[in-house]
Amino acid sequence: MTEVEKCAEELARSIEKSPERQRLEEAKKRIDGNEELRNQIDNFRRDSYLSQNTTNYQNELEVMQNLFNEHQKVHMNRDAAEYLDAELSYCRMLQKICLRILAISDLQLDNLEDAIKVSE
Numbered sequence: 001m002t003e004v005e006k007c008a009e010e011l012a013r014s015i016e017k018s019p020e021r022q023r024l025e026e027a028k029k030r031i032d033g034n035e036e037l038r039n040q041i042d043n044f045r046r047d048s049y050l051s052q053n054t055t056n057y058q059n060e061l062e063v064m065q066n067l068f069n070e071h072q073k074v075h076m077n078r079d080a081a082e083y084l085d086a087e088l089s090y091c092r093m094l095q096k097i098c099l100r101i102l103a104i105s106d107l108q109l110d111n112l113e114d115a116i117k118v119s120e
Contacts, residue, residue: 011097020090027083037080044074044084 001009015021031037051067075081109116 015094015097018090018093020086020093024083024086024090027079027086030079031083034079037077040074040077041080041083044070045087 031041047067047070051063074084
């Protein structure tokens with residue numbers, strides 16, 4: 001096993017033990033078994049993702065208003081709100097790790113920046 005592979009394994013173990021991951025796992029336990037709540041959360045997650053990654057909406061304002069309303073409805077449930085907040089924290093941690101690795105990758109992607117969108 002190379003040094004990089006060893007470090008990758010250590011990073012994976014650190015991620016699994018991180019407070020962000022532990023918080024997400026605890027939040028998952030609280031919504032497990034509630035199929036209706038799980039579906040509501042997943043629908044919101046899907047709609048949120050699509051609104052951020054699709055550009056051909058005919059009525060963007062209406063889409064954003066519907067997403068806001070859906071956000072309000074889902075977040076009325078404390079367990080759903082905690083799950084979504086924990087998931088966001090976990091994803092942000094993973095994003096920072098990926099951005100750090102990409103920063104030293106030297107892949108020469110400058111000519112592809114119109115096709116690659118990375119938000120910080």
